[in-house]
Amino acid sequence: MNWNNALTQLLKIKYPFVQAPMLGITTPEMVAAVSNEGGLGSLPIGLLSAEKARELIVKTKTLTDKPFAVNLFAHDIPTMDVPQTQAIQEQLVKISEKYGVTYTPVDLNQVRHFSYKEQLDVLIEEQVPIVSFTFGVLDKPSIERLHGQGIILIGTATSVREAVYLENIGIDIVTAQGIEAGGHRGTFLFDEPLPQVGLISLLPQVVDAIRLPVLAAGGITDPRPFKASMILGAQGVQVGTAFIGSDESLAIAAYKEQLSKTQDTDTVLTRAFSGRWARGIRNSFHDEVQQLALDYPAYPILNTLTGPLRIASQKQRNTQLTTLWAGQSASMARQKSSAEIFRSLIEGVEKLENPT
Numbered sequence: 556m557n558w559n560n561a562l563t564q565l566l567k568i569k570y571p572f573v574q575a576p577m578l579g580i581t582t583p584e585m586v587a588a589v590s591n592e593g594g595l596g597s598l599p600i601g602l603l604s605a606e607k608a609r610e611l612i613v614k615t616k617t618l619t620d621k622p623f624a625v626n627l628f629a630h631d632i633p634t635m636d637v638p639q640t641q642a643i644q645e646q647l648v649k650i651s652e653k654y655g656v657t658y659t660p661v662d663l664n665q666v667r668h669f670s671y672k673e674q675l676d677v678l679i680e681e682q683v684p685i686v687s688f689t690f691g692v693l694d695k696p697s698i699e700r701l702h703g704q705g706i707i708l709i710g711t712a713t714s715v716r717e718a719v720y721l722e723n724i725g726i727d728i729v730t731a732q733g734i735e736a737g738g739h740r741g742t743f744l745f746d747e748p749l750p751q752v753g754l755i756s757l758l759p760q761v762v763d764a765i766r767l768p769v770l771a772a773g774g775i776t777d778p779r780p781f782k783a784s785m786i787l788g789a790q791g792v793q794v795g796t797a798f799i800g801s802d803e804s805l806a807i808a809a810y811k812e813q814l815s816k817t818q819d820t821d822t823v824l825t826r827a828f829s830g831r832w833a834r835g836i837r838n839s840f841h842d843e844v845q846q847l848a849l850d851y852p853a854y855p856i857l858n859t860l861t862g863p864l865r866i867a868s869q870k871q872r873n874t875q876l877t878t879l880w881a882g883q884s885a886s887m888a889r890q891k892s893s894a895e896i897f898r899s900l901i902e903g904v905e906k907l908e909n910p911t
């Protein structure tokens with residue numbers, strides 16, 4: 556099968572396959588495994604300090620000499636409303652006590668939210684070739700600065716309007732994220748209800764609306780939606796949930812085991828963990844916060860507040876108070892090495908092309 560196309564040429568990769576960046580799950584080992592197989596690994600550095608970002612990039616470079624992308628969170632930095640934040644923390648303590656999870660709430664005086672702008676020097680100094688982003692758009696000076704270094708930019712769109720917006724500000728590749736996708740929605744135009752377009756509808760409409768190469772994201776844990784995405788006009792795919800169960804993933808064992816038991820209807824869109832809409836396997840924390848009818852603070856404030864609770868829950872192997880991000884095709888995710896997961900998807904598409 557001829558995998559060579561405009562996207563593989565632009566990204567200098569063999570297969571039009573991007574391992575989705577997954578903060579809290581993706582490791583340098585996962586990124587390198589996919590890049591070494593001829594795909595594009597993506598290293599998430601959203602929310603991290605410049606020092607930590609550099610450490611992860613340097614580590615990845617020791618594991619692969621192939622191209623990989625680094626992923627940024629392009630949201631604004633919010634100011635914290637202290638009384639609101641304290642009220643939320645009190646609710647979190649109550650929930651933790653109810654489920655027997657012991658944790659120390661965040662010390663609000665120590666909270667520091669990092670902007671992607673603080674990470675740009677590191678990207679340039681470390682000669683990162685490809686930068687993807689979500690949760691917003693990079694500002695004009697940042698786009699010009701990264702483009703000035705020859706860095707290729709990939710933006711996330713959840714609607715046709717967002718895809719056109721990304722093209723108009725000079726982004727090179729658009730990831731069309733269908734509503735099936737696991738993890739956070741990349742939505743950044745908020746003047747209308749949250750776009751909830753499925754990939755099979757979104758993809759051809761985005762492909763028709765822009766001239767840029769389009770990556771398909773959402774529900775691709777099996778060769779069939781991979782091939783279908785290419786038929787619908789994608790130049791490549793971005794795959795997340797399929798790698799959560801991989802050997803190189805940071806997911807705890809109970810999370811990995813839950814994936815294959817997840818049915819098509821078991822994931823929900825929730826704001827409970829971070830204040831931003833995200834898809835994960837429904838658990839008690841989602842249900843508890845839903846009942847509180849919170850006035851959600853701007854991202855990433857709630858994410859910061861729930862952080863220690865999620866970590867404590869994981870340490871106690873309790874999946875009820877931590878994030879279980881997963882897409883609607885989670886049941887098809889397997890516990891194997893990242894290289895095996897990658898190869899089974901590529902070989903699966905090749906078999907669909909030549910069924911002998």
Ligand SMILES: Cc1cc2nc3c(=O)[nH]c(=O)nc-3n(C[C@H](O)[C@H](O)[C@H](O)COP(=O)(O)O)c2cc1C
Nearest residue numbers: 575577578599689736737738773774795796880882
């Ligand atoms: C656990 C998890 C974490 C994610 N974290 C990020 C992230 O840090 N940055 C990002 O751009 N997308 C993130 N995503 C979204 C993916 O980029 C992608 O849109 C999604 O995984 C595609 O759908 P799928 O999970 O069904 O394959 C995450 C997805 C998951 C499942």
